[in-house]
Amino acid sequence: xxxxxxxGGLIYVAATLPWTSQRLPRFFLPALAAGGAIxxxxxxxxxxxxxxxxxxxxxxxxxxxxLVNAVATLVFVLxxxxxxxxxxxxxxxxAPRMLAAFGDWRGGEGYPRLSPHRGVDIAARLGSDVLAAAxxxxxxxxxxxxxxxxxxxxVHDPHGYRTVYCHLVEFAVTPGQHVSRGQRIGAVGTxxxxxxxxxxxxxxxxxxxxxxxxxxxPAARFAGCFDGAMxxxxxxxxxxxxxxx
Numbered sequence: 722x723x724x725x726x727x728x729g730g731l732i733y734v735a736a737t738l739p740w741t742s743q744r745l746p747r748f749f750l751p752a753l754a755a756g757g758a759i760x761x762x763x764x765x766x767x768x769x770x771x772x773x774x775x776x777x778x779x780x781x782x783x784x785x786x787x788l789v790n791a792v793a794t795l796v797f798v799l800x801x802x803x804x805x806x807x808x809x810x811x812x813x814x815x816a817p818r819m820l821a822a823f824g825d826w827r828g829g830e831g832y833p834r835l836s837p838h839r840g841v842d843i844a845a846r847l848g849s850d851v852l853a854a855a856x857x858x859x860x861x862x863x864x865x866x867x868x869x870x871x872x873x874x875x876v877h878d879p880h881g882y883r884t885v886y887c888h889l890v891e892f893a894v895t896p897g898q899h900v901s902r903g904q905r906i907g908a909v910g911t912x913x914x915x916x917x918x919x920x921x922x923x924x925x926x927x928x929x930x931x932x933x934x935x936x937x938x939p940a941a942r943f944a945g946c947f948d949g950a951m952x953x954x955x956x957x958x959x960x961x962x963x964x965x966x
């Protein structure tokens with residue numbers, strides 16, 4: 722049991738570290754995760770069978786094995802399976818799918834996170850356009866060399882907010898440039914903490930002021946998909962989805 726848990730932990734660490742995930746083949750970690758899920762379920766079944774046998778000499782150890790494998794199944798099998806099922810369902814009214822919400826303790830693939838999610842993950846096809854969520858001025862467009870990867874940051878004056886876009890594969894803007902809502906600022910990629918196949922997305926954060934730790938849920942300000950014919954109010958900050966609907 723313990724070697725399997727150790728291997729599972731190593732796979733989890735490899736998947737969450739950009740340095741590791743970017744250097745492995747794209748399907749390597751998902752394949753390992755699928756194989757690990759099969760092993761975990763098999764271990765749970767064997768533990769239950771042992772516990773059900775009469776006259777076992779160490780039933781406390783058998784019960785512990787059932788408990789540990791049941792928790793592992795919940796965390797590493799059922800949670801990702803539920804996220805996979807949910808990721809196949811589109812958003813309402815043509816809105817893009819949201820893989821991970823603000824404050825979520827599960828990542829886009831359904832595995833546990835070590836900290837609450839800082840923004841929202843909006844599903845999108847690789848290479849598709851990333852759009853500015855509101856009018857503003859680009860202050861950052863660079864490779865952050867961390868989990869965010871290629872990052873764009875836009876300041877939205879006079880509202881005192883910044884939107885942050887992560888995991889791009891290329892930039893279409895430069896620092897100092899003014900952009901309009903719905904303008905293309907880059908393309909969807911898997912830089913930084915690499916998304917698994919089928920879970921590609923734009924990570925969007927909403928920060929108050931210049932403090933990266935002062936965060937707000939972007940979803941609370943979403944006004945739907947960008948519509949070039951629509952007039953958006955200027956007295957408050959409304960966001961449109963950072964991908965095309």
